[in-house]
Amino acid sequence: MNSSLMLSLTTFVYGLAAFLYIVSWVFKKQAVGVLATGTSVAGIAANTAGIIMRWVESYELGIGHAPLSNLYESLVFFSWTIVIIYLVVERKYNDRIIGAFSMPLAFLAIAYASLSPNISDRIQPLIPALKSNWLIAHVITCFIGYAALAVAFGISIMYLFKEARTSGKSFLLDRFPAPAVLDELNHQMIMFGFLFLSIGIITGAVWANSAWGRYWGWDPKEIWSLITWFIYAALLHARLTRGWHGRRVAYLSIIGFMAVIFTYFGVNLLPGLHSYGQV
Amino acid sequence: MALLYYFNRSWKFFSSIKLTVVLLLSLAVTSIIGTVIPQNKNYIIYFREYGEFLYGIFNLFDIFDMYHSWWFQLLLLLLAINIVVCSIDRFPATWKIVAKKSMFDVSRFRRLSSKEEVTVNRSPAQLIEIYKPFIAKVFGYCRVEQTDEGVCVFGEKGGWSRLGVYTVHLSVVFLLFGGLIGSIFGFEGFVNIPEGEKTEYIRIKNAEKRYRLDFEIRCDDFNVSFYDSGSPSEYRSTLTLIEQGKPVLKKDIIVNDPLRYKGINIFQSSYGMLPPEDVALTFKNRETGMEYNKNVTVGREFDAPENIGKFIINDYRKSGKFMGHDIGETFTGILTRNTGSPVEIILPLRFPSFDRMRNADFVVSITDYKSRYYTGLQITKDPGVLVVYTGFVIMIAGCFITFFLSHQRVCIDIIANGPASRVVVSGISNKNRLGMQQKVKQISKNLARLALTA
Numbered sequence A: 001m002n003s004s005l006m007l008s009l010t011t012f013v014y015g016l017a018a019f020l021y022i023v024s025w026v027f028k029k030q031a032v033g034v035l036a037t038g039t040s041v042a043g044i045a046a047n048t049a050g051i052i053m054r055w056v057e058s059y060e061l062g063i064g065h066a067p068l069s070n071l072y073e074s075l076v077f078f079s080w081t082i083v084i085i086y087l088v089v090e091r092k093y094n095d096r097i098i099g100a101f102s103m104p105l106a107f108l109a110i111a112y113a114s115l116s117p118n119i120s121d122r123i124q125p126l127i128p129a130l131k132s133n134w135l136i137a138h139v140i141t142c143f144i145g146y147a148a149l150a151v152a153f154g155i156s157i158m159y160l161f162k163e164a165r166t167s168g169k170s171f172l173l174d175r176f177p178a179p180a181v182l183d184e185l186n187h188q189m190i191m192f193g194f195l196f197l198s199i200g201i202i203t204g205a206v207w208a209n210s211a212w213g214r215y216w217g218w219d220p221k222e223i224w225s226l227i228t229w230f231i232y233a234a235l236l237h238a239r240l241t242r243g244w245h246g247r248r249v250a251y252l253s254i255i256g257f258m259a260v261i262f263t264y265f266g267v268n269l270l271p272g273l274h275s276y277g278q279v
Numbered sequence B: 001m002a003l004l005y006y007f008n009r010s011w012k013f014f015s016s017i018k019l020t021v022v023l024l025l026s027l028a029v030t031s032i033i034g035t036v037i038p039q040n041k042n043y044i045i046y047f048r049e050y051g052e053f054l055y056g057i058f059n060l061f062d063i064f065d066m067y068h069s070w071w072f073q074l075l076l077l078l079l080a081i082n083i084v085v086c087s088i089d090r091f092p093a094t095w096k097i098v099a100k101k102s103m104f105d106v107s108r109f110r111r112l113s114s115k116e117e118v119t120v121n122r123s124p125a126q127l128i129e130i131y132k133p134f135i136a137k138v139f140g141y142c143r144v145e146q147t148d149e150g151v152c153v154f155g156e157k158g159g160w161s162r163l164g165v166y167t168v169h170l171s172v173v174f175l176l177f178g179g180l181i182g183s184i185f186g187f188e189g190f191v192n193i194p195e196g197e198k199t200e201y202i203r204i205k206n207a208e209k210r211y212r213l214d215f216e217i218r219c220d221d222f223n224v225s226f227y228d229s230g231s232p233s234e235y236r237s238t239l240t241l242i243e244q245g246k247p248v249l250k251k252d253i254i255v256n257d258p259l260r261y262k263g264i265n266i267f268q269s270s271y272g273m274l275p276p277e278d279v280a281l282t283f284k285n286r287e288t289g290m291e292y293n294k295n296v297t298v299g300r301e302f303d304a305p306e307n308i309g310k311f312i313i314n315d316y317r318k319s320g321k322f323m324g325h326d327i328g329e330t331f332t333g334i335l336t337r338n339t340g341s342p343v344e345i346i347l348p349l350r351f352p353s354f355d356r357m358r359n360a361d362f363v364v365s366i367t368d369y370k371s372r373y374y375t376g377l378q379i380t381k382d383p384g385v386l387v388v389y390t391g392f393v394i395m396i397a398g399c400f401i402t403f404f405l406s407h408q409r410v411c412i413d414i415i416a417n418g419p420a421s422r423v424v425v426s427g428i429s430n431k432n433r434l435g436m437q438q439k440v441k442q443i444s445k446n447l448a449r450l451a452l453t454a
């Protein structure tokens, strides 16, 4: 068993968990939901094992470093954090429908890492610029932030569905949490995500200052992370003004997550210094 | 009077959160431009790319250096004013809440819709003795007041967390101010220094400017090491700083471990190889088989052996061409015989017997050459970094306080009910109301238990 195999297995398990959450939601089967939670827990165990094995393998190759150094590894860590955050939310709010909107994101992230022909799962040695503890802090905090914002994205979509059907009964939506609860949960996730997004940008700036002598260089990746940050900052304030609750906040949360995705993948289409995100 | 009127109008304008949302979203949207149009390139490139008309318009709005343009900086300035005005506008009210703990009012708590109530078999006087220390322990601040129907205990904590949001906003001001200091008093420059050489002049980025440092930088040595896979593992420059002719500091720098001296930071940024300077040559007499080895300097003429004439190595190419083929690293020499015209001799490193093709009496080949590395250094000065880093710390702390701590107040309303008492617990919090409701439930349970066991 090696880490690649373990992480492929994780992909499969997350796919199954996502499927079970959706089945449990659509067919209103409580037992399937319990099974989905169990599957997710098994998945997170496999995911954790895969990350640790990869770490160990890199030492066996003589180039030991934390498995957070390229697109493959960051995607694996991304889905790990999404699942952790989701499971905490599930436990705290005792609601499994959110799983139908969160687990698919975790599955997509790790499936993209495992299955895309463009992403190499080889363990590579670190190039000089990446040899920094700030890098590890940077990647971990960014992805915790991204994962929380991913869950907020799922919740925002739920909110918009639910909101659109306040009158009358809908077969699929009637067991959704109330809009007010979704809105509150969305806010909780965004606050958590915003804090870590901020720390992620800050650790990135400190790292850049130690590697290149400037904490901010207006390179496209930096700018896009700033754009994302502006959007969520606007969202936090929009909540404070009258008439901007709920719906518009949900839209901003969705736009914000699009910006996250673009910061992560899209920026590689633009020129810049952050070549490490490249495949 | 008119002045006051305009002042009030502007104050109102700048203390609005709607303005904040508009500014933040404008910054987000306009920032996209600079990631789509590459910044700070040569104007010729832009002219070719966009044509005269678009070029003119873009140039008018400084789109090619938009993050330093007047309008982008204006947006940032407006944001700063917005933050400062808004904070000044709201701070007094917040401070009142934080500083004064005397604002408890039972009727306010009684009006709350969500309350927890239990009835216990003790008198209010007895209960106070039990509950006061409990609330003091959980909340820190505790006060007892008589009411018309009995007595009530107030608890409060986390009032100061209301200041968190001001620290977040203060941190933004720090960041903007630190950035401003850096852009006025700092610089970002580059210099390439060959091994063994020194310099005190650097080039400033995005400007045709040179800058003279107060000291010289000497590169004693440069090394690059590779992994087995061939990708680079470490770039290392050994640098000595020389002030007024005397070495003052020596250090090896690698990427992520710069040298800092007198506010100037020196970073490993790139490297390269100088063209070869010393070459080892062999002249072979075809008839006698006699070989002559010579170490020569590129660009300097010397006497070839057996008095055949003068020779000079005058060119080096990393990938030389011969009849359209790439022949790798190649030197070119010129042999000027004592009689006859000069001939050009091609000397590819990979093919030592290449010169045989010339069919002359001597075959020349290169056996070895030496070349030096140069190290590419990034030299920066930014006196604003400390301010910016302070802003970073304040921002993280402030966000944490604002998001996860809250100002919580509870009221234990004890109402005499014959020999027993009704204990009504209610609470308010400036944030996370669901969480507060949970907490009130928990407290109510604990109070019921305490009344039984104490």
Ligand code: HEM
Binding pocket: A233, A236, A237, A240, B014, B015, B016, B017, B020, B079, B080, B082, B083, B086, B087, B090, B165, B168, B169, B172, B399, B402, B403
């Ligand atoms: C980049 C700039 C800014 C950042 C990062 C920022 C950050 C924050 C954060 C994190 C919160 C807490 C939100 C919450 O509790 O959900 C907040 C609240 C607030 N912000 Fe800002 N802010 C910025 C600019 C501004 C500006 C320009 C104003 C001026 C009007 C402003 C006014 C407020 C107000 C009034 C609150 C609510 C305070 C309260 O709850 O009592 N912010 N801000």
